[in-house]
Amino acid sequence: MDVITAKKILRDNCSGEEGTLTNSMNDKNTFSEEYFRELFESIACIASHGLYNEELSEQISTCVQWFLKELIYHFDPGDGSVVKDLPKNYVGYVELLDIAQMAYFKKDPNILADCGFERY
Numbered sequence: 001m002d003v004i005t006a007k008k009i010l011r012d013n014c015s016g017e018e019g020t021l022t023n024s025m026n027d028k029n030t031f032s033e034e035y036f037r038e039l040f041e042s043i044a045c046i047a048s049h050g051l052y053n054e055e056l057s058e059q060i061s062t063c064v065q066w067f068l069k070e071l072i073y074h075f076d077p078g079d080g081s082v083v084k085d086l087p088k089n090y091v092g093y094v095e096l097l098d099i100a101q102m103a104y105f106k107k108d109p110n111i112l113a114d115c116g117f118e119r120y
Helices: 003-015 021-027 033-048 054-075 090-105
Strands: none
Touching: 003 021, 003 033, 003 054, 021 033, 021 054, 033 054, 033 090, 054 090
């Protein structure tokens, strides 16, 4: 993935645009592995290229928080939001986003070395 595409995917997720993980989970109550991969790979790409600024930091934090909040709402019996197609191994997806975010904030793309979807 190139940096321009990565930034666009991150920006679109942060804004909840159509065709993003945040939109899928929030507006459609569905989990999309394809959209998750795009978001993960965009954060990993930005981290791998050593890009670091306040705007990117805010966007990454917002997207990760949004994802986690949707999971919390899903498991809250008092909330009507239920994410359809939530994978049984959803904890693995949480860990993947955590790893990508950590690589970015620690400015260490080596953290991504052993990271992969095949682990989950």
